[in-house]
Amino acid sequence: MIISPTVSYFEEPLLEFKFGQKLVYPRDGLFLYGPVDESKDTKQIRYGVISTPSGLKHFKEWATSIKGFINTPEPTNRSKENQPHHVPFPGFAEAFGAEWSAEPTIALGEIDPQELAKALRIENRHEAIKSVVDLFVNPILKKVNSAENPPLFWFVVVPEDVFQLGRPQSQVPRGERVRGKVTITRAKAQQLETSPSLFSSDQEEADIYKYAAHFRRQLKARLLKDKIVTQLVRETTLAPTSFLNSAGRLLRPVEDPATIAWKLGTGCYYKAGGRPWQLADVRPGVCYVGLVYKQNDSSQDRSYSVCAAQMFLSNGDGIVFRGALGPWYHTEKREFHLDRKSARELISTVVASYTESHGGPPQELFIHAQAAFSYEEWEGFSEGCPAATNLVGIQINDAKDGLKLFRPGKYPVMRGMALKMDDRQAYLWTSGYVPRLDTYIGPETPNPIFVKVLRGECPIDTVLKDVLGLTKINFNSCLLNDRMPVTIKFANAVGEVLNSAPQEGDPKLPFKFYI
Secondary structure, three states: OOOOOEEEEOOOOOEEOHHHOEEOOHHHHHHHOOOOOOOOOOEEOOEEEEOOHHHHHHHHHHHHHOOOOEOOOOOOOHHHOOOOOOOOEOOHHHHHOEEOOOOOOEEEOOOOHHHHHHHHOEOOHHHHHHHHHHHHHHHHHHHHHHOOOOOOEEEEEEOHHHHHHOOOOOOOOHHHOEOOOOOOOHHHHHHHHHOOOOOHHHHHHHHHHHOOOOHHHHHHHHHOOOOOOEEEEEHHHHOHHHOEOOOOOEOOOOOOHHHHHHHHHHHHHHHOOOOOOEEOOOOOOEEEEEEEEEEOOOOOOOOOEEEEEEEEOOOOOEEEEEOOOEOOEEOOOOEEOOOHHHHHHHHHHHHHHHHHHHOOOOOEEEEEEOOOOOHHHHHHHHHOOOOOOEEEEEEEEEOOOOOOOOOOOOOOOEOOEEEEOOOOEEEEOOOOEEOOOOEOOOOOOOOOEEEEEEEOOOOHHHHHHHHHHHOOOOOOOOOOOOOOOHHHHOHHHHHHHHOOOOOOOOOEEEHHHOO
């Protein structure tokens, strides 16, 4: 039993790659051994691309470059000669054991830049972004529906104009605004939810507010029903030297080509159905669930929210289960909580999916959330979980009290340090100095996250090791770690996608559809 606060250090979790080899850094493992799921049957990465004509040109040049070796950047001064976090990119086939073609399976490079620019500048931002998303989504759906062997995923090459004006807070200069077709206001559209209009045209215009004024989120949301996976990438990422400002400098700073290749390459391999790595030496039968909530912006009732559960396993497999829309936001506490019935149904669905894949229920099921669990909510979770499964509720969020931990020397506290307050709660440093990288990649003294065992029983050391490991299975990138575990890191992003367009179709989809 912990009577007073104690400081502990947890070793960097190991990752497993091909041949059962174990290392801490994904780029090392892929460079030396290849992905954990590589087999004798070489995967063929079939992908599509949609873009403007110039975007397709930039993409093909980049796609050609990652077929070969890309070296690490030259040091800019003597103090940066040793940069061990940089690893050369050996080429896509060499890193992932998969066949990569510079020619897409399907290339749709015919989006008219002038039509795109006009749609982006429509005064009503919901109408504007839906019109822009239409230009990308409609051709993809048309091609997929007619293709005998459609791509495994699609690259969506985003012009800088779309990135700058395709977000809710974007402002179109007054002189560039274009009058659209929608005349109904957002407030009127919300009123029509409870008092429908006799005129169908009013209802059609009101529906525009069901689509978020955010390009990326809406595009992802609208493709869920058809189970289409996408990888968005900005033109300036693919061809930074083609976009210069008036001073002749890069329009935006980007990472070096090898790092970009590692990040996008890993995302491509994952979205094509591959598994780059998995956590090594983990306990069998463990399942982690992250709760997702997001207020429904199109509703007058501010308590109405979407909910979902993200399920992750130690091998990195992730599935999102869409739950019921309901009054889950409690304004007095400013927290999200399900009612008993909805909590039971959500966890029952998760357990059933796990059982179907593994032949039995999980031995341990950890529910991660940023807020505390209400009594009613936890009772529902418990009822939806088999008695033989050890159900544990973990609260994880940013430490709010400004706690810092310092150590002598050039670099800050090491990643993996923990200050255990008692047997059920601790501060965990998931960012900090990493020996393998020989640096701390961050702008300031790292802050810890706060981890607390709120419900159920599990040793705090076990919980902290699990959380540290779950910071290393973000397959949409190729970093040593994230600051938050995957169960928490993507909760807002998943909720925003679910809330960005009306949802139909399968409520259970792999995680890769959302990121």
